[in-house]
Amino acid sequence: MQNDSNFTFVLFGGTGDLSMRKILPALFEAHRGGMLAEGGKIVAVARAAEDRDAYLDWVNEHVKPHVSKNGVDDAVWKGFLARFVYVRLDLGKPEDFKLLRDAVNELGGTRVFYLATGPSLFVPICRALADVGLNENARIVLEKPLGYDLKSSKAINDAVGEIFAEEQIYRIDHYLGKEPVQNLLALRFGNALFEPLWRREWVESIQITIAEELGVEARGDFYDNTGALRDMVQNHLLQLLSIVTMEPPHSMDSDSVRDEKLRVLRALKPVDPRDISKVAVRGQYHAGVIKGTSVPAYATEKGVRPDSHTETFVALKVEIENWRWAGVPFFLRTGKRLADRTAEIVVNFRPVPHSALGGTALRAGANRLVIRLQPNETIRLYCLAKQPGEGMNLASVHLDLAFDKFFKEGQMEAYQRLLLDVINGRLALFVRRDEQEAAWRYVEPILDEWAASQKPPKPYASGTWGPAAASAMLAQHGTCWLEEEN
Template sequence: MQTDSSFTFVLFGGTGDLSMRKILPALFEAHRAGGMLADSGKIVAVARHAANRDEYLQWVNEHVKPHVSKDGLDEAAWTSFLERIEFVKIDLGNPEDFVQLRDAIKHLPGIRVFYLATGPSLFVPICHALASVGLNENARIVLEKPLGYDLKSSNAINDAVGEIFAEEQIYRIDHYLGKEPVQNLLALRFGNALFEPLWRREWVESIQITIAEELGVEARGDFYDNTGALRDMVQNHLLQLLSIVAMEPPHSMDSDSVRDEKLRVLRALKPIDPNEIGKVAVRGQYHAGGIRGSTVPGYATEAGVKPDSTTETFVALKVEIENWRWAGVPFFLRTGKRLADRVAEIVVNFRAVPHSALGASALRAGANRLVIRLQPNETIRLYCLAKQPGEGMNLASVHLDLAFDKFFREGQMEAYQRLLLDVIRGRLALFVRRDEQEAAWRWVEPILNEWKVSTKPPKPYAAGTWGPAAASAMLAQHGTCWLEEEN
């Protein structure tokens, strides 16, 4: 493969929501920054909902501009960015149309990146059509989630794509791995002598990983009702974050070294006993409620959702890792829609001191904790105890704060921007390897299968709350609580 910086970025689903909200804004930010994208680099949008390039650029002006950074739109940069964009109108269901795509890009230089911002049902047909016109060479292909519905369907897609593209050409994207605090978690652990000795069962009491959303299913009711939170969020995002938190130090930061260590974590997950699922897994579904002063409908009345749907919109899990570093430490994973706040964070609760010469207040909650906030405000906070000013030894919880926007003058790079640049430059470390994906599906499947045949409906929770009470009860059995409950 070529290693120079020239590229042709072919965007399938070029008029879709993901392209408008994430992919094109990320490419624009890289373009505006200067020096990140080769001047010769081209973006070729593929869709059938525009008649020609002029109509497509009008669509881009209307739908992408609202999603670029808030510090003002540089019109000169925007105009030069649009000059990078070409458009090819083809029907993805007609392989013969791919001849037009081949002819449109055959003269363009550099590595070819094919980004499949489409439904997974189109992944295999697109790959076959690319191969039929010889476009699978000197190329990289990016696959969005969901990659399959279960282990069998995931393997079927991977088998088919793997017949056309080599594993090192395939980039299975998980945008949470591109977030700045996740990168800083690696720096924090493996660049500082302070944390590594404490990052183990002897000093860590429990770990929480939460991805919470205020939004409901919006216009995705049809898709979501056949997917659910376990497939949509746990099998990929949450398990990937868990593997980053729990992995052993790699011998280097090259792609296979990092992914080998993540895979070892996924393979060490304690298998789920179907008879114990009720004790370690909570599924819920939101009902009508209030969020920030507005009343929102329940899931079953959302457009595209079956009125008697048992699809889960909330999942909480207790996970254990069977290895020497983490044996006995519970990892609590949680995700849901229509929750009280939009937040993604990792909470590492260290053990309290074994004996306090300073009194009971030295054993108080709110200290000995590391909180890594992924969104909306990306920060890392280390909570500890300090003496309050004045008479007596009165302790208070304080924190050391790494707020990226205050500490670093350079603007932060959005997750998609980082990941797209990594694809162009051939860096695989932040993308999911096939064996990682298989291990995650294999661990999740017993829960999927049990919920599929269960006669018990998901536990209800009101929109605007933090989910079913059963999720809190699960943590209470281990003498702890979710972070927001403590506060």
């Protein structure tokens, strides 16, 4: 369905990796699906290309391969390229921002400024936009990471907040745009079946995993100063946790949803520095083999210090101190160079208190809900059923909601949904400042203790599921990670 809202989408970092792999392919899919206003324009801002023709050559070479999996109609691609305006811009030259102002003012429509740049450039770009009057009637999209810690995050938010109002600021977390995350809200709040069970009396534990097969690739310089806790836990994992555990909002408007997420983040049990070794595991990948291919150790990657203590793996035990979730352990895990690429939420329900059918019905994990975010997006409910034949023998069976099989419409990629939300002024799936700062407050004691201890991360071989200590942490609670049970 075409959106009638005309727009001018200004993309800073127009030749960067994020623009190439995610942002421009997402805009193309929205264009191909007829979801963009006919007069909407994309203003690419960069220094690399000399002019518009050179930039379109770059788009053809670098972006088109990321959108051509199902073939690209030449006429559709030509129509997409017709949306582009290119402004060559040096951030250190105020006169270049005047050229940008002239281009944007000529195009009209809703103004969206997407900063696909490093966070150190957020404030200079925002100030330069304000200097030429481009901060009014505009929306600004900020990519993660927003700062290095709570102090730097506040500094960026304070500076950007002097230029743009909070309702103009879209802090993006692409996991919130994934279809199964949206369906989690529908599952909980649209059905009478699950919500009565979604509490401490019926849930034994919950696991949230984001695992990657890839290493740091060409991001060694960035990653070695960031680490998995800042890169993944402070944003993606804590946002997923808040979605899973929040109270029902009174509506799906932006502040109602974000108010409930904030209540969860503020209810996280603070981590006592003396207990960090019991509730937090950090690791670093060593050389190993992933699906038949040998891969190097983290310390030998380009841009990484040979004596680096930066973590590439984190596992946490988290508790929520509120009426619904008190006493339920939440296990969060993320890492690079793990055995498989997957992102999933596992809700383990408590076994029945007494079984007349035998011990299988009392087994932990007999009833569980697995919400798979990637690579294939599914929701699977496990329960027990009688095996055919003589006797009352139970076996685990599952009910599947595989979106690609059930719905004929193709799924919308996370970035596509979020970019359309920005253009249409919908804030619900973006992170509010108070949410972000609550998440920083939770992780900072862990970061500080790791920095003070000077202990190296626990080693794990690439192609495994991380350090053994992560499994031991769950074993103390009588449970295990899902792949270990299988």
